[in-house]
Amino acid sequence: MFKSRKTSVNRFAAASTRQRVHIEQDSVLDSEYPFRLNFYLQPPPADITIEEFELFALDRLQVLKAVETSKLRNRNEEEYKKDIQLALDKYLPMKSNAAKTDLVEERRKDHISHFVLRLAYCRSEESREWFLRQEDALFKFRFEQENMDDKKRFLETANLDWKVVDPETKKRIQPQLERCVSGKTFKDKTTAASHVVNETYFEVPFEKVPDLVRRRGVYVHKGKAYVPMSNQISLVQDEFKKRLAKMLQATAKALPRLEEDDRLKPILLNVEKQYIGKIYTGSADSNGDLKAADVDVMVENHAPLCMRTLHSALRRDKHLKHGGRMQYGLFLKAIGLSVEEALLFWRTAFTNKTDEQFQKEYAYNIRHNYGLEGKRVSYTAYSCNTIIKGNSPSTGDYHGCPFRHFSNGNLEARLYKDKIPPDQVKEIMNLVHGSHYQVACTKYFEITHPRHDKIDTIEHPNAYYELSLGLTDEAMEVEKEIK
Template identity: 25%
Template sequence: MSFFYLTAVKGEIPAHLLETIALERLCYLKEVFNMKELCYSEYLVEGGMYDNVGHFLLCVITIICKNIEFKRFIMKTERDLFEQRLNALCVYDLRCFAKKIIRSIKKQQYTAEFIEPLKTLCEHLMLQDLANHVCLESHKRNCNDHHIQLHFKHCLLFVAKREIDLKNGTAFIPCGKWKQFLIILFSINLSYKLEKSNVEALEFDPRISDLLNKLKSHIDPLLSNNHNNNYLLNSKRVDKESKNFPPCMLNIHEKLRKQHRLPHTERFYYTLFLKDIGMPVDQAIDFWRFEYRQAPNGIHSCCHNWEKNEKKFVYGIRHMYGLEGCRRNYTSMNCQRIQSFDSSCTSGGCPFKTFDHTKMLSILNMDSNESLWSQLYELKSRHNYTGACIKYMQSRNLVVIKNCDIDNASFNFTPVKYYKHVSLKTHDVI
């Protein structure tokens, strides 16, 4: 069996053992999320029977649970676990991994579109010379010594970011991106299972219902309707997650990382944004402590530092989480509110409204010759800043949103909604 999890293991397992397997895997995924050192577990030996059962069992629980935040947790942590395992493979193990996937594909009749590129990639990774090359410590992500050729539709994420070469509809994926491509295909496979699997027969199975009830105390802290916990975002993961931030929050994040200081208003907005995408109060304190203990860099208006103002900082953060003062549980701003602020302020606010062309192209990581830029500029000139942001989100991040009218974009759209759409590639109506 492969830890790519194309097929579920067959057989019979006692209900009490299923409970143990599911609980062990859930706790293990929490450790993965919190970036703690992973300990050996007989239930998570990669590619083992219990590992396979645990993966598919949590997929079933996720589908039945029907909670978007728990789904996000499973998708992110399973992906991170796969990435860790993949990067730890030696040449021999990588070839065995690829061979197992090829054997599984040959045994089954798959209809999912990701199977074709997966098969092509694994056929290359099976080869001794290519596996040796990819596993070299000196192998870099920009290496292009070898390529695989696929139809461009199979690697749209690379195409959208202009990270690969295209010729007559054929994409050339360099070897430096093969592992990254495997991780993308794993995420697609997992998303496909969570979206397409039919578990109606299990939904009312008393054994599954009993298991879900027993796991509830472990799942509840991950759900968005729990007090201040939302989806637990570790302070150390913010840089990694920032690739999914809307331009307004990405701009503030990059400014903070560069200067280690923010004006009060921007610090207030950004703290609430991090809170609403799942950062607990203790992680928020750790996050701001790390920044404000560093010496400020460049021109800034904030004169605070953590050592002198720790009590004030901690109180302010806890106040925003509803734990101090009037105990009001603040929520982050929507796009309409952000756009209503003084447009002369170019250090924060909505980039589609306040930034000049040069700064806007920089934060959007775009070239002025791109067709998307002309579309965004047209929406900006019509003062449809929210529509421009949604258009950018859809085009740059391959998010498809049903019944979305760009010209009459909802002012209920928020930076938090942007983040959730991008991080999950959701198809919900705005």
Template identity: 40%
Template structure:
């Protein structure tokens, strides 16, 4: 694959080439993509794939059972919200053969291999990537009809020949007693396959399959167990190979991008450049902090009001958040000046702190319009003793989190639910659960990925209006 830095253009293969390379919605990703793609498309595909995999993870964390109809519908709705229609197309199992279908499969193919480069660098990243890719593969596998499934198996040299009707009738009673969730009618109408028992250890462990003389007899619906085991083994080996070859990738255009991709924010941009955003009245900040701030920002605001000072990283985190909710540059200067000069004179503030506010708003220095910090960036921050920035669910002692939840009016049930998520490292989902318990059990539209998303959805849900 060649990554060119020229201006982005849509890369299209001739229809016959697309047809031959991407005739199936399913892909074992055994063959790397060929041809060229622009650097911009490379980055776009990587971000879109990351959004897909994070959507899969979040759907499971919302309480939906993996592979259930509710889980699939949740994923489809979230992908539509993100305008990732190419992936939604692959979820429909329609086996389309037009250009839109071929291009969707091509994007799926390229984006998978791009993320391999980003997620092969450590055991933790590889584990996360493999689990999400398995979910994506299984989701599509289970909706294929028999014809498309046979075509996929044949094209990947996965030979599973169904047993004859005579052999099935001979072991019919055993299949009835051993095959999970199948009635006699289902067994009569389904194809059964005879596979080495070592390929379906999970079914044997759960006593869901009939085994005879070293072979397991599985229905078509359980073929996924065999195929996904091969998928996992192949992908695991491919990631190990990629990790050894990655140091030889000396293209500075993509090295930095790949290195930071797993920590990239993939949601809405909450910079103050949004022309539709109304200005925030500084007089409303105290009330808004109690009603609409996520815990991280509410804690910082309360600390500022009580101590009249914040350290540099804390000022950045909170200052950019305020900028994102509509606090104008002039109001921001007045807000910080009024608070800090309760401990120092005006000259001290102008000399030591005013420049930081100007810099955050792009008024000095490189004139950069800095965006508010996302949850991922806040979670990844280093936080020391005496610091008040960072993510409470990640950086605080559990006893302090519990106390703060109690102070903020979260019920005992809610505290237990939030702390269970914190214990398992699901910090953004814990924040989402905190949102629910502080908003009369109304959930946000999606998992909280940004403090300004929390604020925006809270404002919309309550019907409060910011003063223009």
């Protein structure tokens, strides 16, 4: 995290340090934020502090990750809506116009956070696609929750190129329009006819509403789709995605110039791979509760696949390269291995090294990780995001994430070795092919820990360890109560 700084940034790039001018809430709502819904076509209008720049982005990132996780975990509609609303209430609340309280700051935060993440996630095609998917889902959720009056007012100001079907045309094609709703929305033909008469229809190019065409939910004639007002979400989403995709491309081209401001560059580089969660550090003294002799059992029973892979390679080769020692050593430190026990563990593991070689080549780095050498900073264990996006392992390396860095064949073989059922191996591999590595690891945890309730996506190897260990502790407590 960055230190709080009061320096401000105007439209993300200017070096201006003037204070924001206070504007009355009603006038801002009328001019800048009249609706909760936003196509984000214009940059935020006010100066922004560096602190806001970062914190707002991280809060929105929490919401977008909640959106992604809920979709990937196949939540039903009710659970999905509940997940998103909980995340919004906690990190990015936005009340309706009827509330008349705190609306300006809420909408300002939403506006700014979108633009900061747009900057952070425009660097690569993969990042742009991820950001577009989550923002589209968030927009759809908000649109569906909005009241009808504010929806209509928002759309009236959105400059959407939609042609309203005139009464004469609608009467001419009414039988076709009725067939699109008869038997689906309305069982009774008379009711369907009445609905069509009272409904407003838009004429748009059919490629704008592929989902409705696929479901045969609209009448298509000569390349035009006739979309009822009740299905306008498909049209609105198409406009939102099209405009945001274009703006992401433009932002990517402008990014090198924006990053000339040296206050912004480090934030933008770190927001995308930011881990937001518990920090696992461990202790630099000898008060850790894990002994070197117990590491084998504890890692085998409770550690995630990445750490068990490193442990197996260490026991087999009696050595790990630097990347593996860092990833595994900091994990062990965070689960309670004190510096003295760590020195003992690694010394007994490197049986092909003499005491002199060990002291000269490895002991200093171990003490360094515990904050006892060099800058005397006690290093934190790597999060999943750091491991996944870090340096890929090369020949002879065993660090990294198995779901990200194993070949398909090696990963499947490992899953079968761990007695994962074939249908669930397929499910995990599908998640891997979709680049959802942490969700795949979470699914692996749930399969190998069947007594555990559904959990949020695992974002840290030490969180995996704690969940597994906690399940064992609960089972022991139950056994004690039975006895």
